Amino acid sequence: xxxxxxxxxxxxxSPIVVGSSxxxxxxxxxxxxxxxxxxxxxxxxxxEEEIQYEYKHLMQEESDxxxxxxxxxxxxxxxxxxxxIKKYIELIKSAKSTLSIPVIASVNCKSSYEWTFFAxxxxxxxxxxxxxxxxxxxxxxxxxxxxxxxxxMDIIAKIKxxxxxxxxxxxxxxxxxxxxxxxxxxxxxxxGVVLFNRFFHPDFDIENFKIVPSNVLSRxxxxxxxxxxMSILSGRVGCDLIASTGVHDxxxxxxxxxxxxxxxxxxxxxxxxxxxxxxxMTDELKAWMERxxxxxxxxxxxxxxxxxxxxxAEYERVQFMKYFEDKKYDLA
Numbered sequence: 001x002x003x004x005x006x007x008x009x010x011x012x013x014s015p016i017v018v019g020s021s022x023x024x025x026x027x028x029x030x031x032x033x034x035x036x037x038x039x040x041x042x043x044x045x046x047x048e049e050e051i052q053y054e055y056k057h058l059m060q061e062e063s064d065x066x067x068x069x070x071x072x073x074x075x076x077x078x079x080x081x082x083x084x085i086k087k088y089i090e091l092i093k094s095a096k097s098t099l100s101i102p103v104i105a106s107v108n109c110k111s112s113y114e115w116t117f118f119a120x121x122x123x124x125x126x127x128x129x130x131x132x133x134x135x136x137x138x139x140x141x142x143x144x145x146x147x148x149x150x151x152x153m154d155i156i157a158k159i160k161x162x163x164x165x166x167x168x169x170x171x172x173x174x175x176x177x178x179x180x181x182x183x184x185x186x187x188x189x190x191x192g193v194v195l196f197n198r199f200f201h202p203d204f205d206i207e208n209f210k211i212v213p214s215n216v217l218s219r220x221x222x223x224x225x226x227x228x229x230m231s232i233l234s235g236r237v238g239c240d241l242i243a244s245t246g247v248h249d250x251x252x253x254x255x256x257x258x259x260x261x262x263x264x265x266x267x268x269x270x271x272x273x274x275x276x277x278x279x280x281m282t283d284e285l286k287a288w289m290e291r292x293x294x295x296x297x298x299x300x301x302x303x304x305x306x307x308x309x310x311x312x313a314e315y316e317r318v319q320f321m322k323y324f325e326d327k328k329y330d331l332a
Contacts, residue, residue: 001286002296005039007263008129008166008191008240010102012039015297016253016281019244019265020045020106020131027094029275034099036278041101042131042265045108046088046118085121092125102128104168109134109155116158119167129166132159133197138174149181156188166191168242172199173225182229183237192240194265195226195233217268222246227259231315234260234305248272250284260302 005015017040018024018033025044033041088105095103105127107118119130134155136148159167167190175181182193203214223246230243243256244265256264270277294300302308306315 001289003039003282003285005262005297006240007040007102007242008104008168010040010128010166012102012263013037014039014282015257015261015263016278016285017042017104017242017263017265018270018275018278019267020133021267021271023267023270023275025091027091027098030095030099030103032275033278034101036276037282038101038278039263040104040128041095041099042104042106043088043091043095045106045133046085085118089121089125092122092127096126096128104129104131106131106133107159108132116155116162119159120162123163123165127165129168129191130159130163131168131170131194132156133170135172135174135197135199145176152181152185153188156185156190160189168192168194168240170194170197170244172196173229178229179232179236182233186237186239190239192242192262193237194242194244195229196245198245217271218245218248219268220246220248220252223248223252223255227255228315230256230259230261231305231309234302235307250281250288253281253285254288257297257301258304260305262301 003014005012007015007017014037016038018038020042022044023029024033024041030041092103092105103126105122105125107122107130109116109118109132119132122130132155134152136143136151138148156167156169169185169190169192171182171185171193173196182195186193198218201214202211204210205212226243226245230241233241240262241260242263242265243259243261244267247253247256247264247266248269253264253266266278266281269281273280289295289300292300306312309315
């Protein structure tokens with residue numbers, strides 16, 4: 001049975017890839033990931049926002065210092081960035097010297113300024129590809145949809161200009177024109193689009209009046225969002241499609257592949273069950289393929305996408321109709 005697939009132009013042994021997370025931030029875990037059968041690994045992201053926050057915190061600490069020189073702050077701006085990038089480059093080099101599976105670097109950014117130069121340094125460190133996690137929360141009342149789009153495309157263009165290795169773009173579903181925008185991104189020269197990134201969601205601690213994280217890990221029900229869009233976009237874009245969020249077992253992997261995913265990323269299920277759970281997911285995939293007499297992934301990839309569906313409208317239905325009509329509830 002052949003589980004090998006192409007991922008961003010790279011030949012990998014399995015369609016199950018471990019996504020960017022705290023799990024992929026140490027060489028010890030990376031070794032376990034490879035041993036457990038993952039096709040590739042995406043390292044924990046280096047965050048533009050974290051580096052900016054670190055610098056902002058320093059600025060606040062120094063604000064009470066009299067006569068502080070601008071050059072001093074410029075030095076710390078440079079030093080903070082250099083230290084963060086150096087640590088990340090060391091992780092890439094260690095992973096590449098130890099692992100045989102592809103090592104994908106990850107950058108989480110929201111602007112097209114100097115941060116795009118990260119990409120070149122990550123390539124020089126030996127990364128096989130780069131995944132760029134892009135998300136601009138549409139909360140700015142003065143920012144038009146066109147400006148948001150242009151920011152995304154500007155970041156993509158600058159990173160592509162800096163690198164020669166494959167680049168994947170991780171997007172959210174917060175677009176009124178999601179299908180056309182993903183198509184536009186896929187035609188920009190990137191090698192893949194990841195559907196979708198996962199966000200920090202705020203909740204309220206009503207006793208201590210604090211904002212706290214909510215739903216840190218994905219749930220199996222989250223699969224429905226990427227499954228719908230994977231099915232709709234499959235066969236209609238100019239690059240690989242990578243599924244992410246809500247993949248908690250082997251059946252979820254099968255579903256995303258049937259929808260047309262080239263690769264399926266997992267994270268939350270490994271937090272819940274351990275890295276070795278990759279082996280169980282792979283065994284479930286193999287058992288399903290054996291039951292249906294498939295010998296390779298291409299035998300069934302995209303079999304249930306919208307293009308191949310006898311009823312394409314099912315993928316675009318957004319309102320409940322007959323489902324609730326058939327249900328009887330005692331509301332007394």
